[in-house]
Structure formats: structure tokens, C-alpha cells
Amino acid sequence: MSMGRYAASTDPEAGRDGDGAVLLRSPSGATARVSLHGGQVVSWKNDRGDELLFTSSKAIMKPPKAMRGGIPICFPQFGNCGTLERHGFARNRMWGLDEEHPALSRSDSGSRSFVDLILKPSEEDTKSWPHRYASHLC
Numbered sequence: 392m393s394m395g396r397y398a399a400s401t402d403p404e405a406g407r408d409g410d411g412a413v414l415l416r417s418p419s420g421a422t423a424r425v426s427l428h429g430g431q432v433v434s435w436k437n438d439r440g441d442e443l444l445f446t447s448s449k450a451i452m453k454p455p456k457a458m459r460g461g462i463p464i465c466f467p468q469f470g471n472c473g474t475l476e477r478h479g480f481a482r483n484r485m486w487g488l489d490e491e492h493p494a495l496s497r498s499d500s501g502s503r504s505f506v507d508l509i510l511k512p513s514e515e516d517t518k519s520w521p522h523r524y525a526s527h528l529c
């Protein structure tokens with residue numbers, strides 16, 4: 392699915408940049424940048440352009456390492472409380488754009504900018520964590 396189609400059918404305010412992130416802009420000018428890698432909100436700026444989220448200056452913003460900063464998703468475990476990689480695998484997987492089950496329909500959304508992301512288990516993940524799930528981020 393191309394972002395152009397997505398933007399046209401779901402959210403004209405959304406755009407997708409070159410390294411797999413969705414950029415959201417509110418009518419007032421506030422912005423959020425959501426990385427598909429990890430489904431992670433990596434930037435949230437108010438309408439004056441002030442960054443409201445901490446991101447380490449040492450953060451590496453691309454796979455295969457999980458990014459340090461923003462709003463990471465810890466799933467299906469927190470820290471080392473489990474047998475999986477630290478904080479689970481969700482923060483280190485590519486999330487998809489969920490057009491099938493959007494949480495906000497166009498009529499609900501008003502002038503809001505939004506994106507719906509989904510993560511489903513890969514075959515590899517099922518070997519280390521044998522459970523069925525679909526994680527939705529709205």
C-alpha cells in the first residue's frame with residue numbers, strides 16, 4: 392500500500408518520510424513523528440516547534456537496534472522479566488499501517504490527524520513466544 396493512497400483515503404494530514412515514519416500535523420501546527428520501526432512515537436512538537444519528548448543524543452534511529460527515546464512499546468515483556476530480548480520484540484519490529492481496522496473512522500476524527508498501526512506475529516516470533524495476538528496502536 393502506498394502512503395499516497397493511505398493519505399488520500401484516511402488522513403490527508405499524514406505523510407510518510409523516507410525512513411519509514413509517519414508524520415502527523417495538526418491544524419494548529421503541532422507535529423508527531425511515528426516510526427514504523429517499533430511503532431514508536433519519536434517526536435512530538437507543539438505548535439511553536441518545541442520538542443516535548445526526550446530522545447537520547449546517542450539514539451540510533453534505524454533498525455536493527457531499538458531506538459532509545461520517544462515512547463517505546465514494551466511488549467510482550469518489560470525489561471528482562473522474561474525469556475525474550477530486553478523489553479520484548481515489539482520495539483524492534485516493523486509495524487504496518489492498519490487500514491482494515493482503523494480505530495477512528497473519518498466521521499469520528501473531525502480535524503484530528505491520526506495513524507493506525509498494527510503488529511502481528513512473524514513465524515520467527517512465534518517460535519520464541521508461541522501466542523496469537525495483534526497489537527493495534529492508534
Ligand SMILES: O=P(O)(O)OC[C@H]1O[C@@H](O)[C@H](O)[C@@H](O)[C@@H]1O
Pocket residue numbers: 457458459470477478
Ligand atoms: O537500554 P534499552 O534496552 O534501550 O532500555 C531502555 C530503558 O529501559 C528502562 O526500563 C530502563 O529503566 C532504562 O534505564 C533504559 O534506558
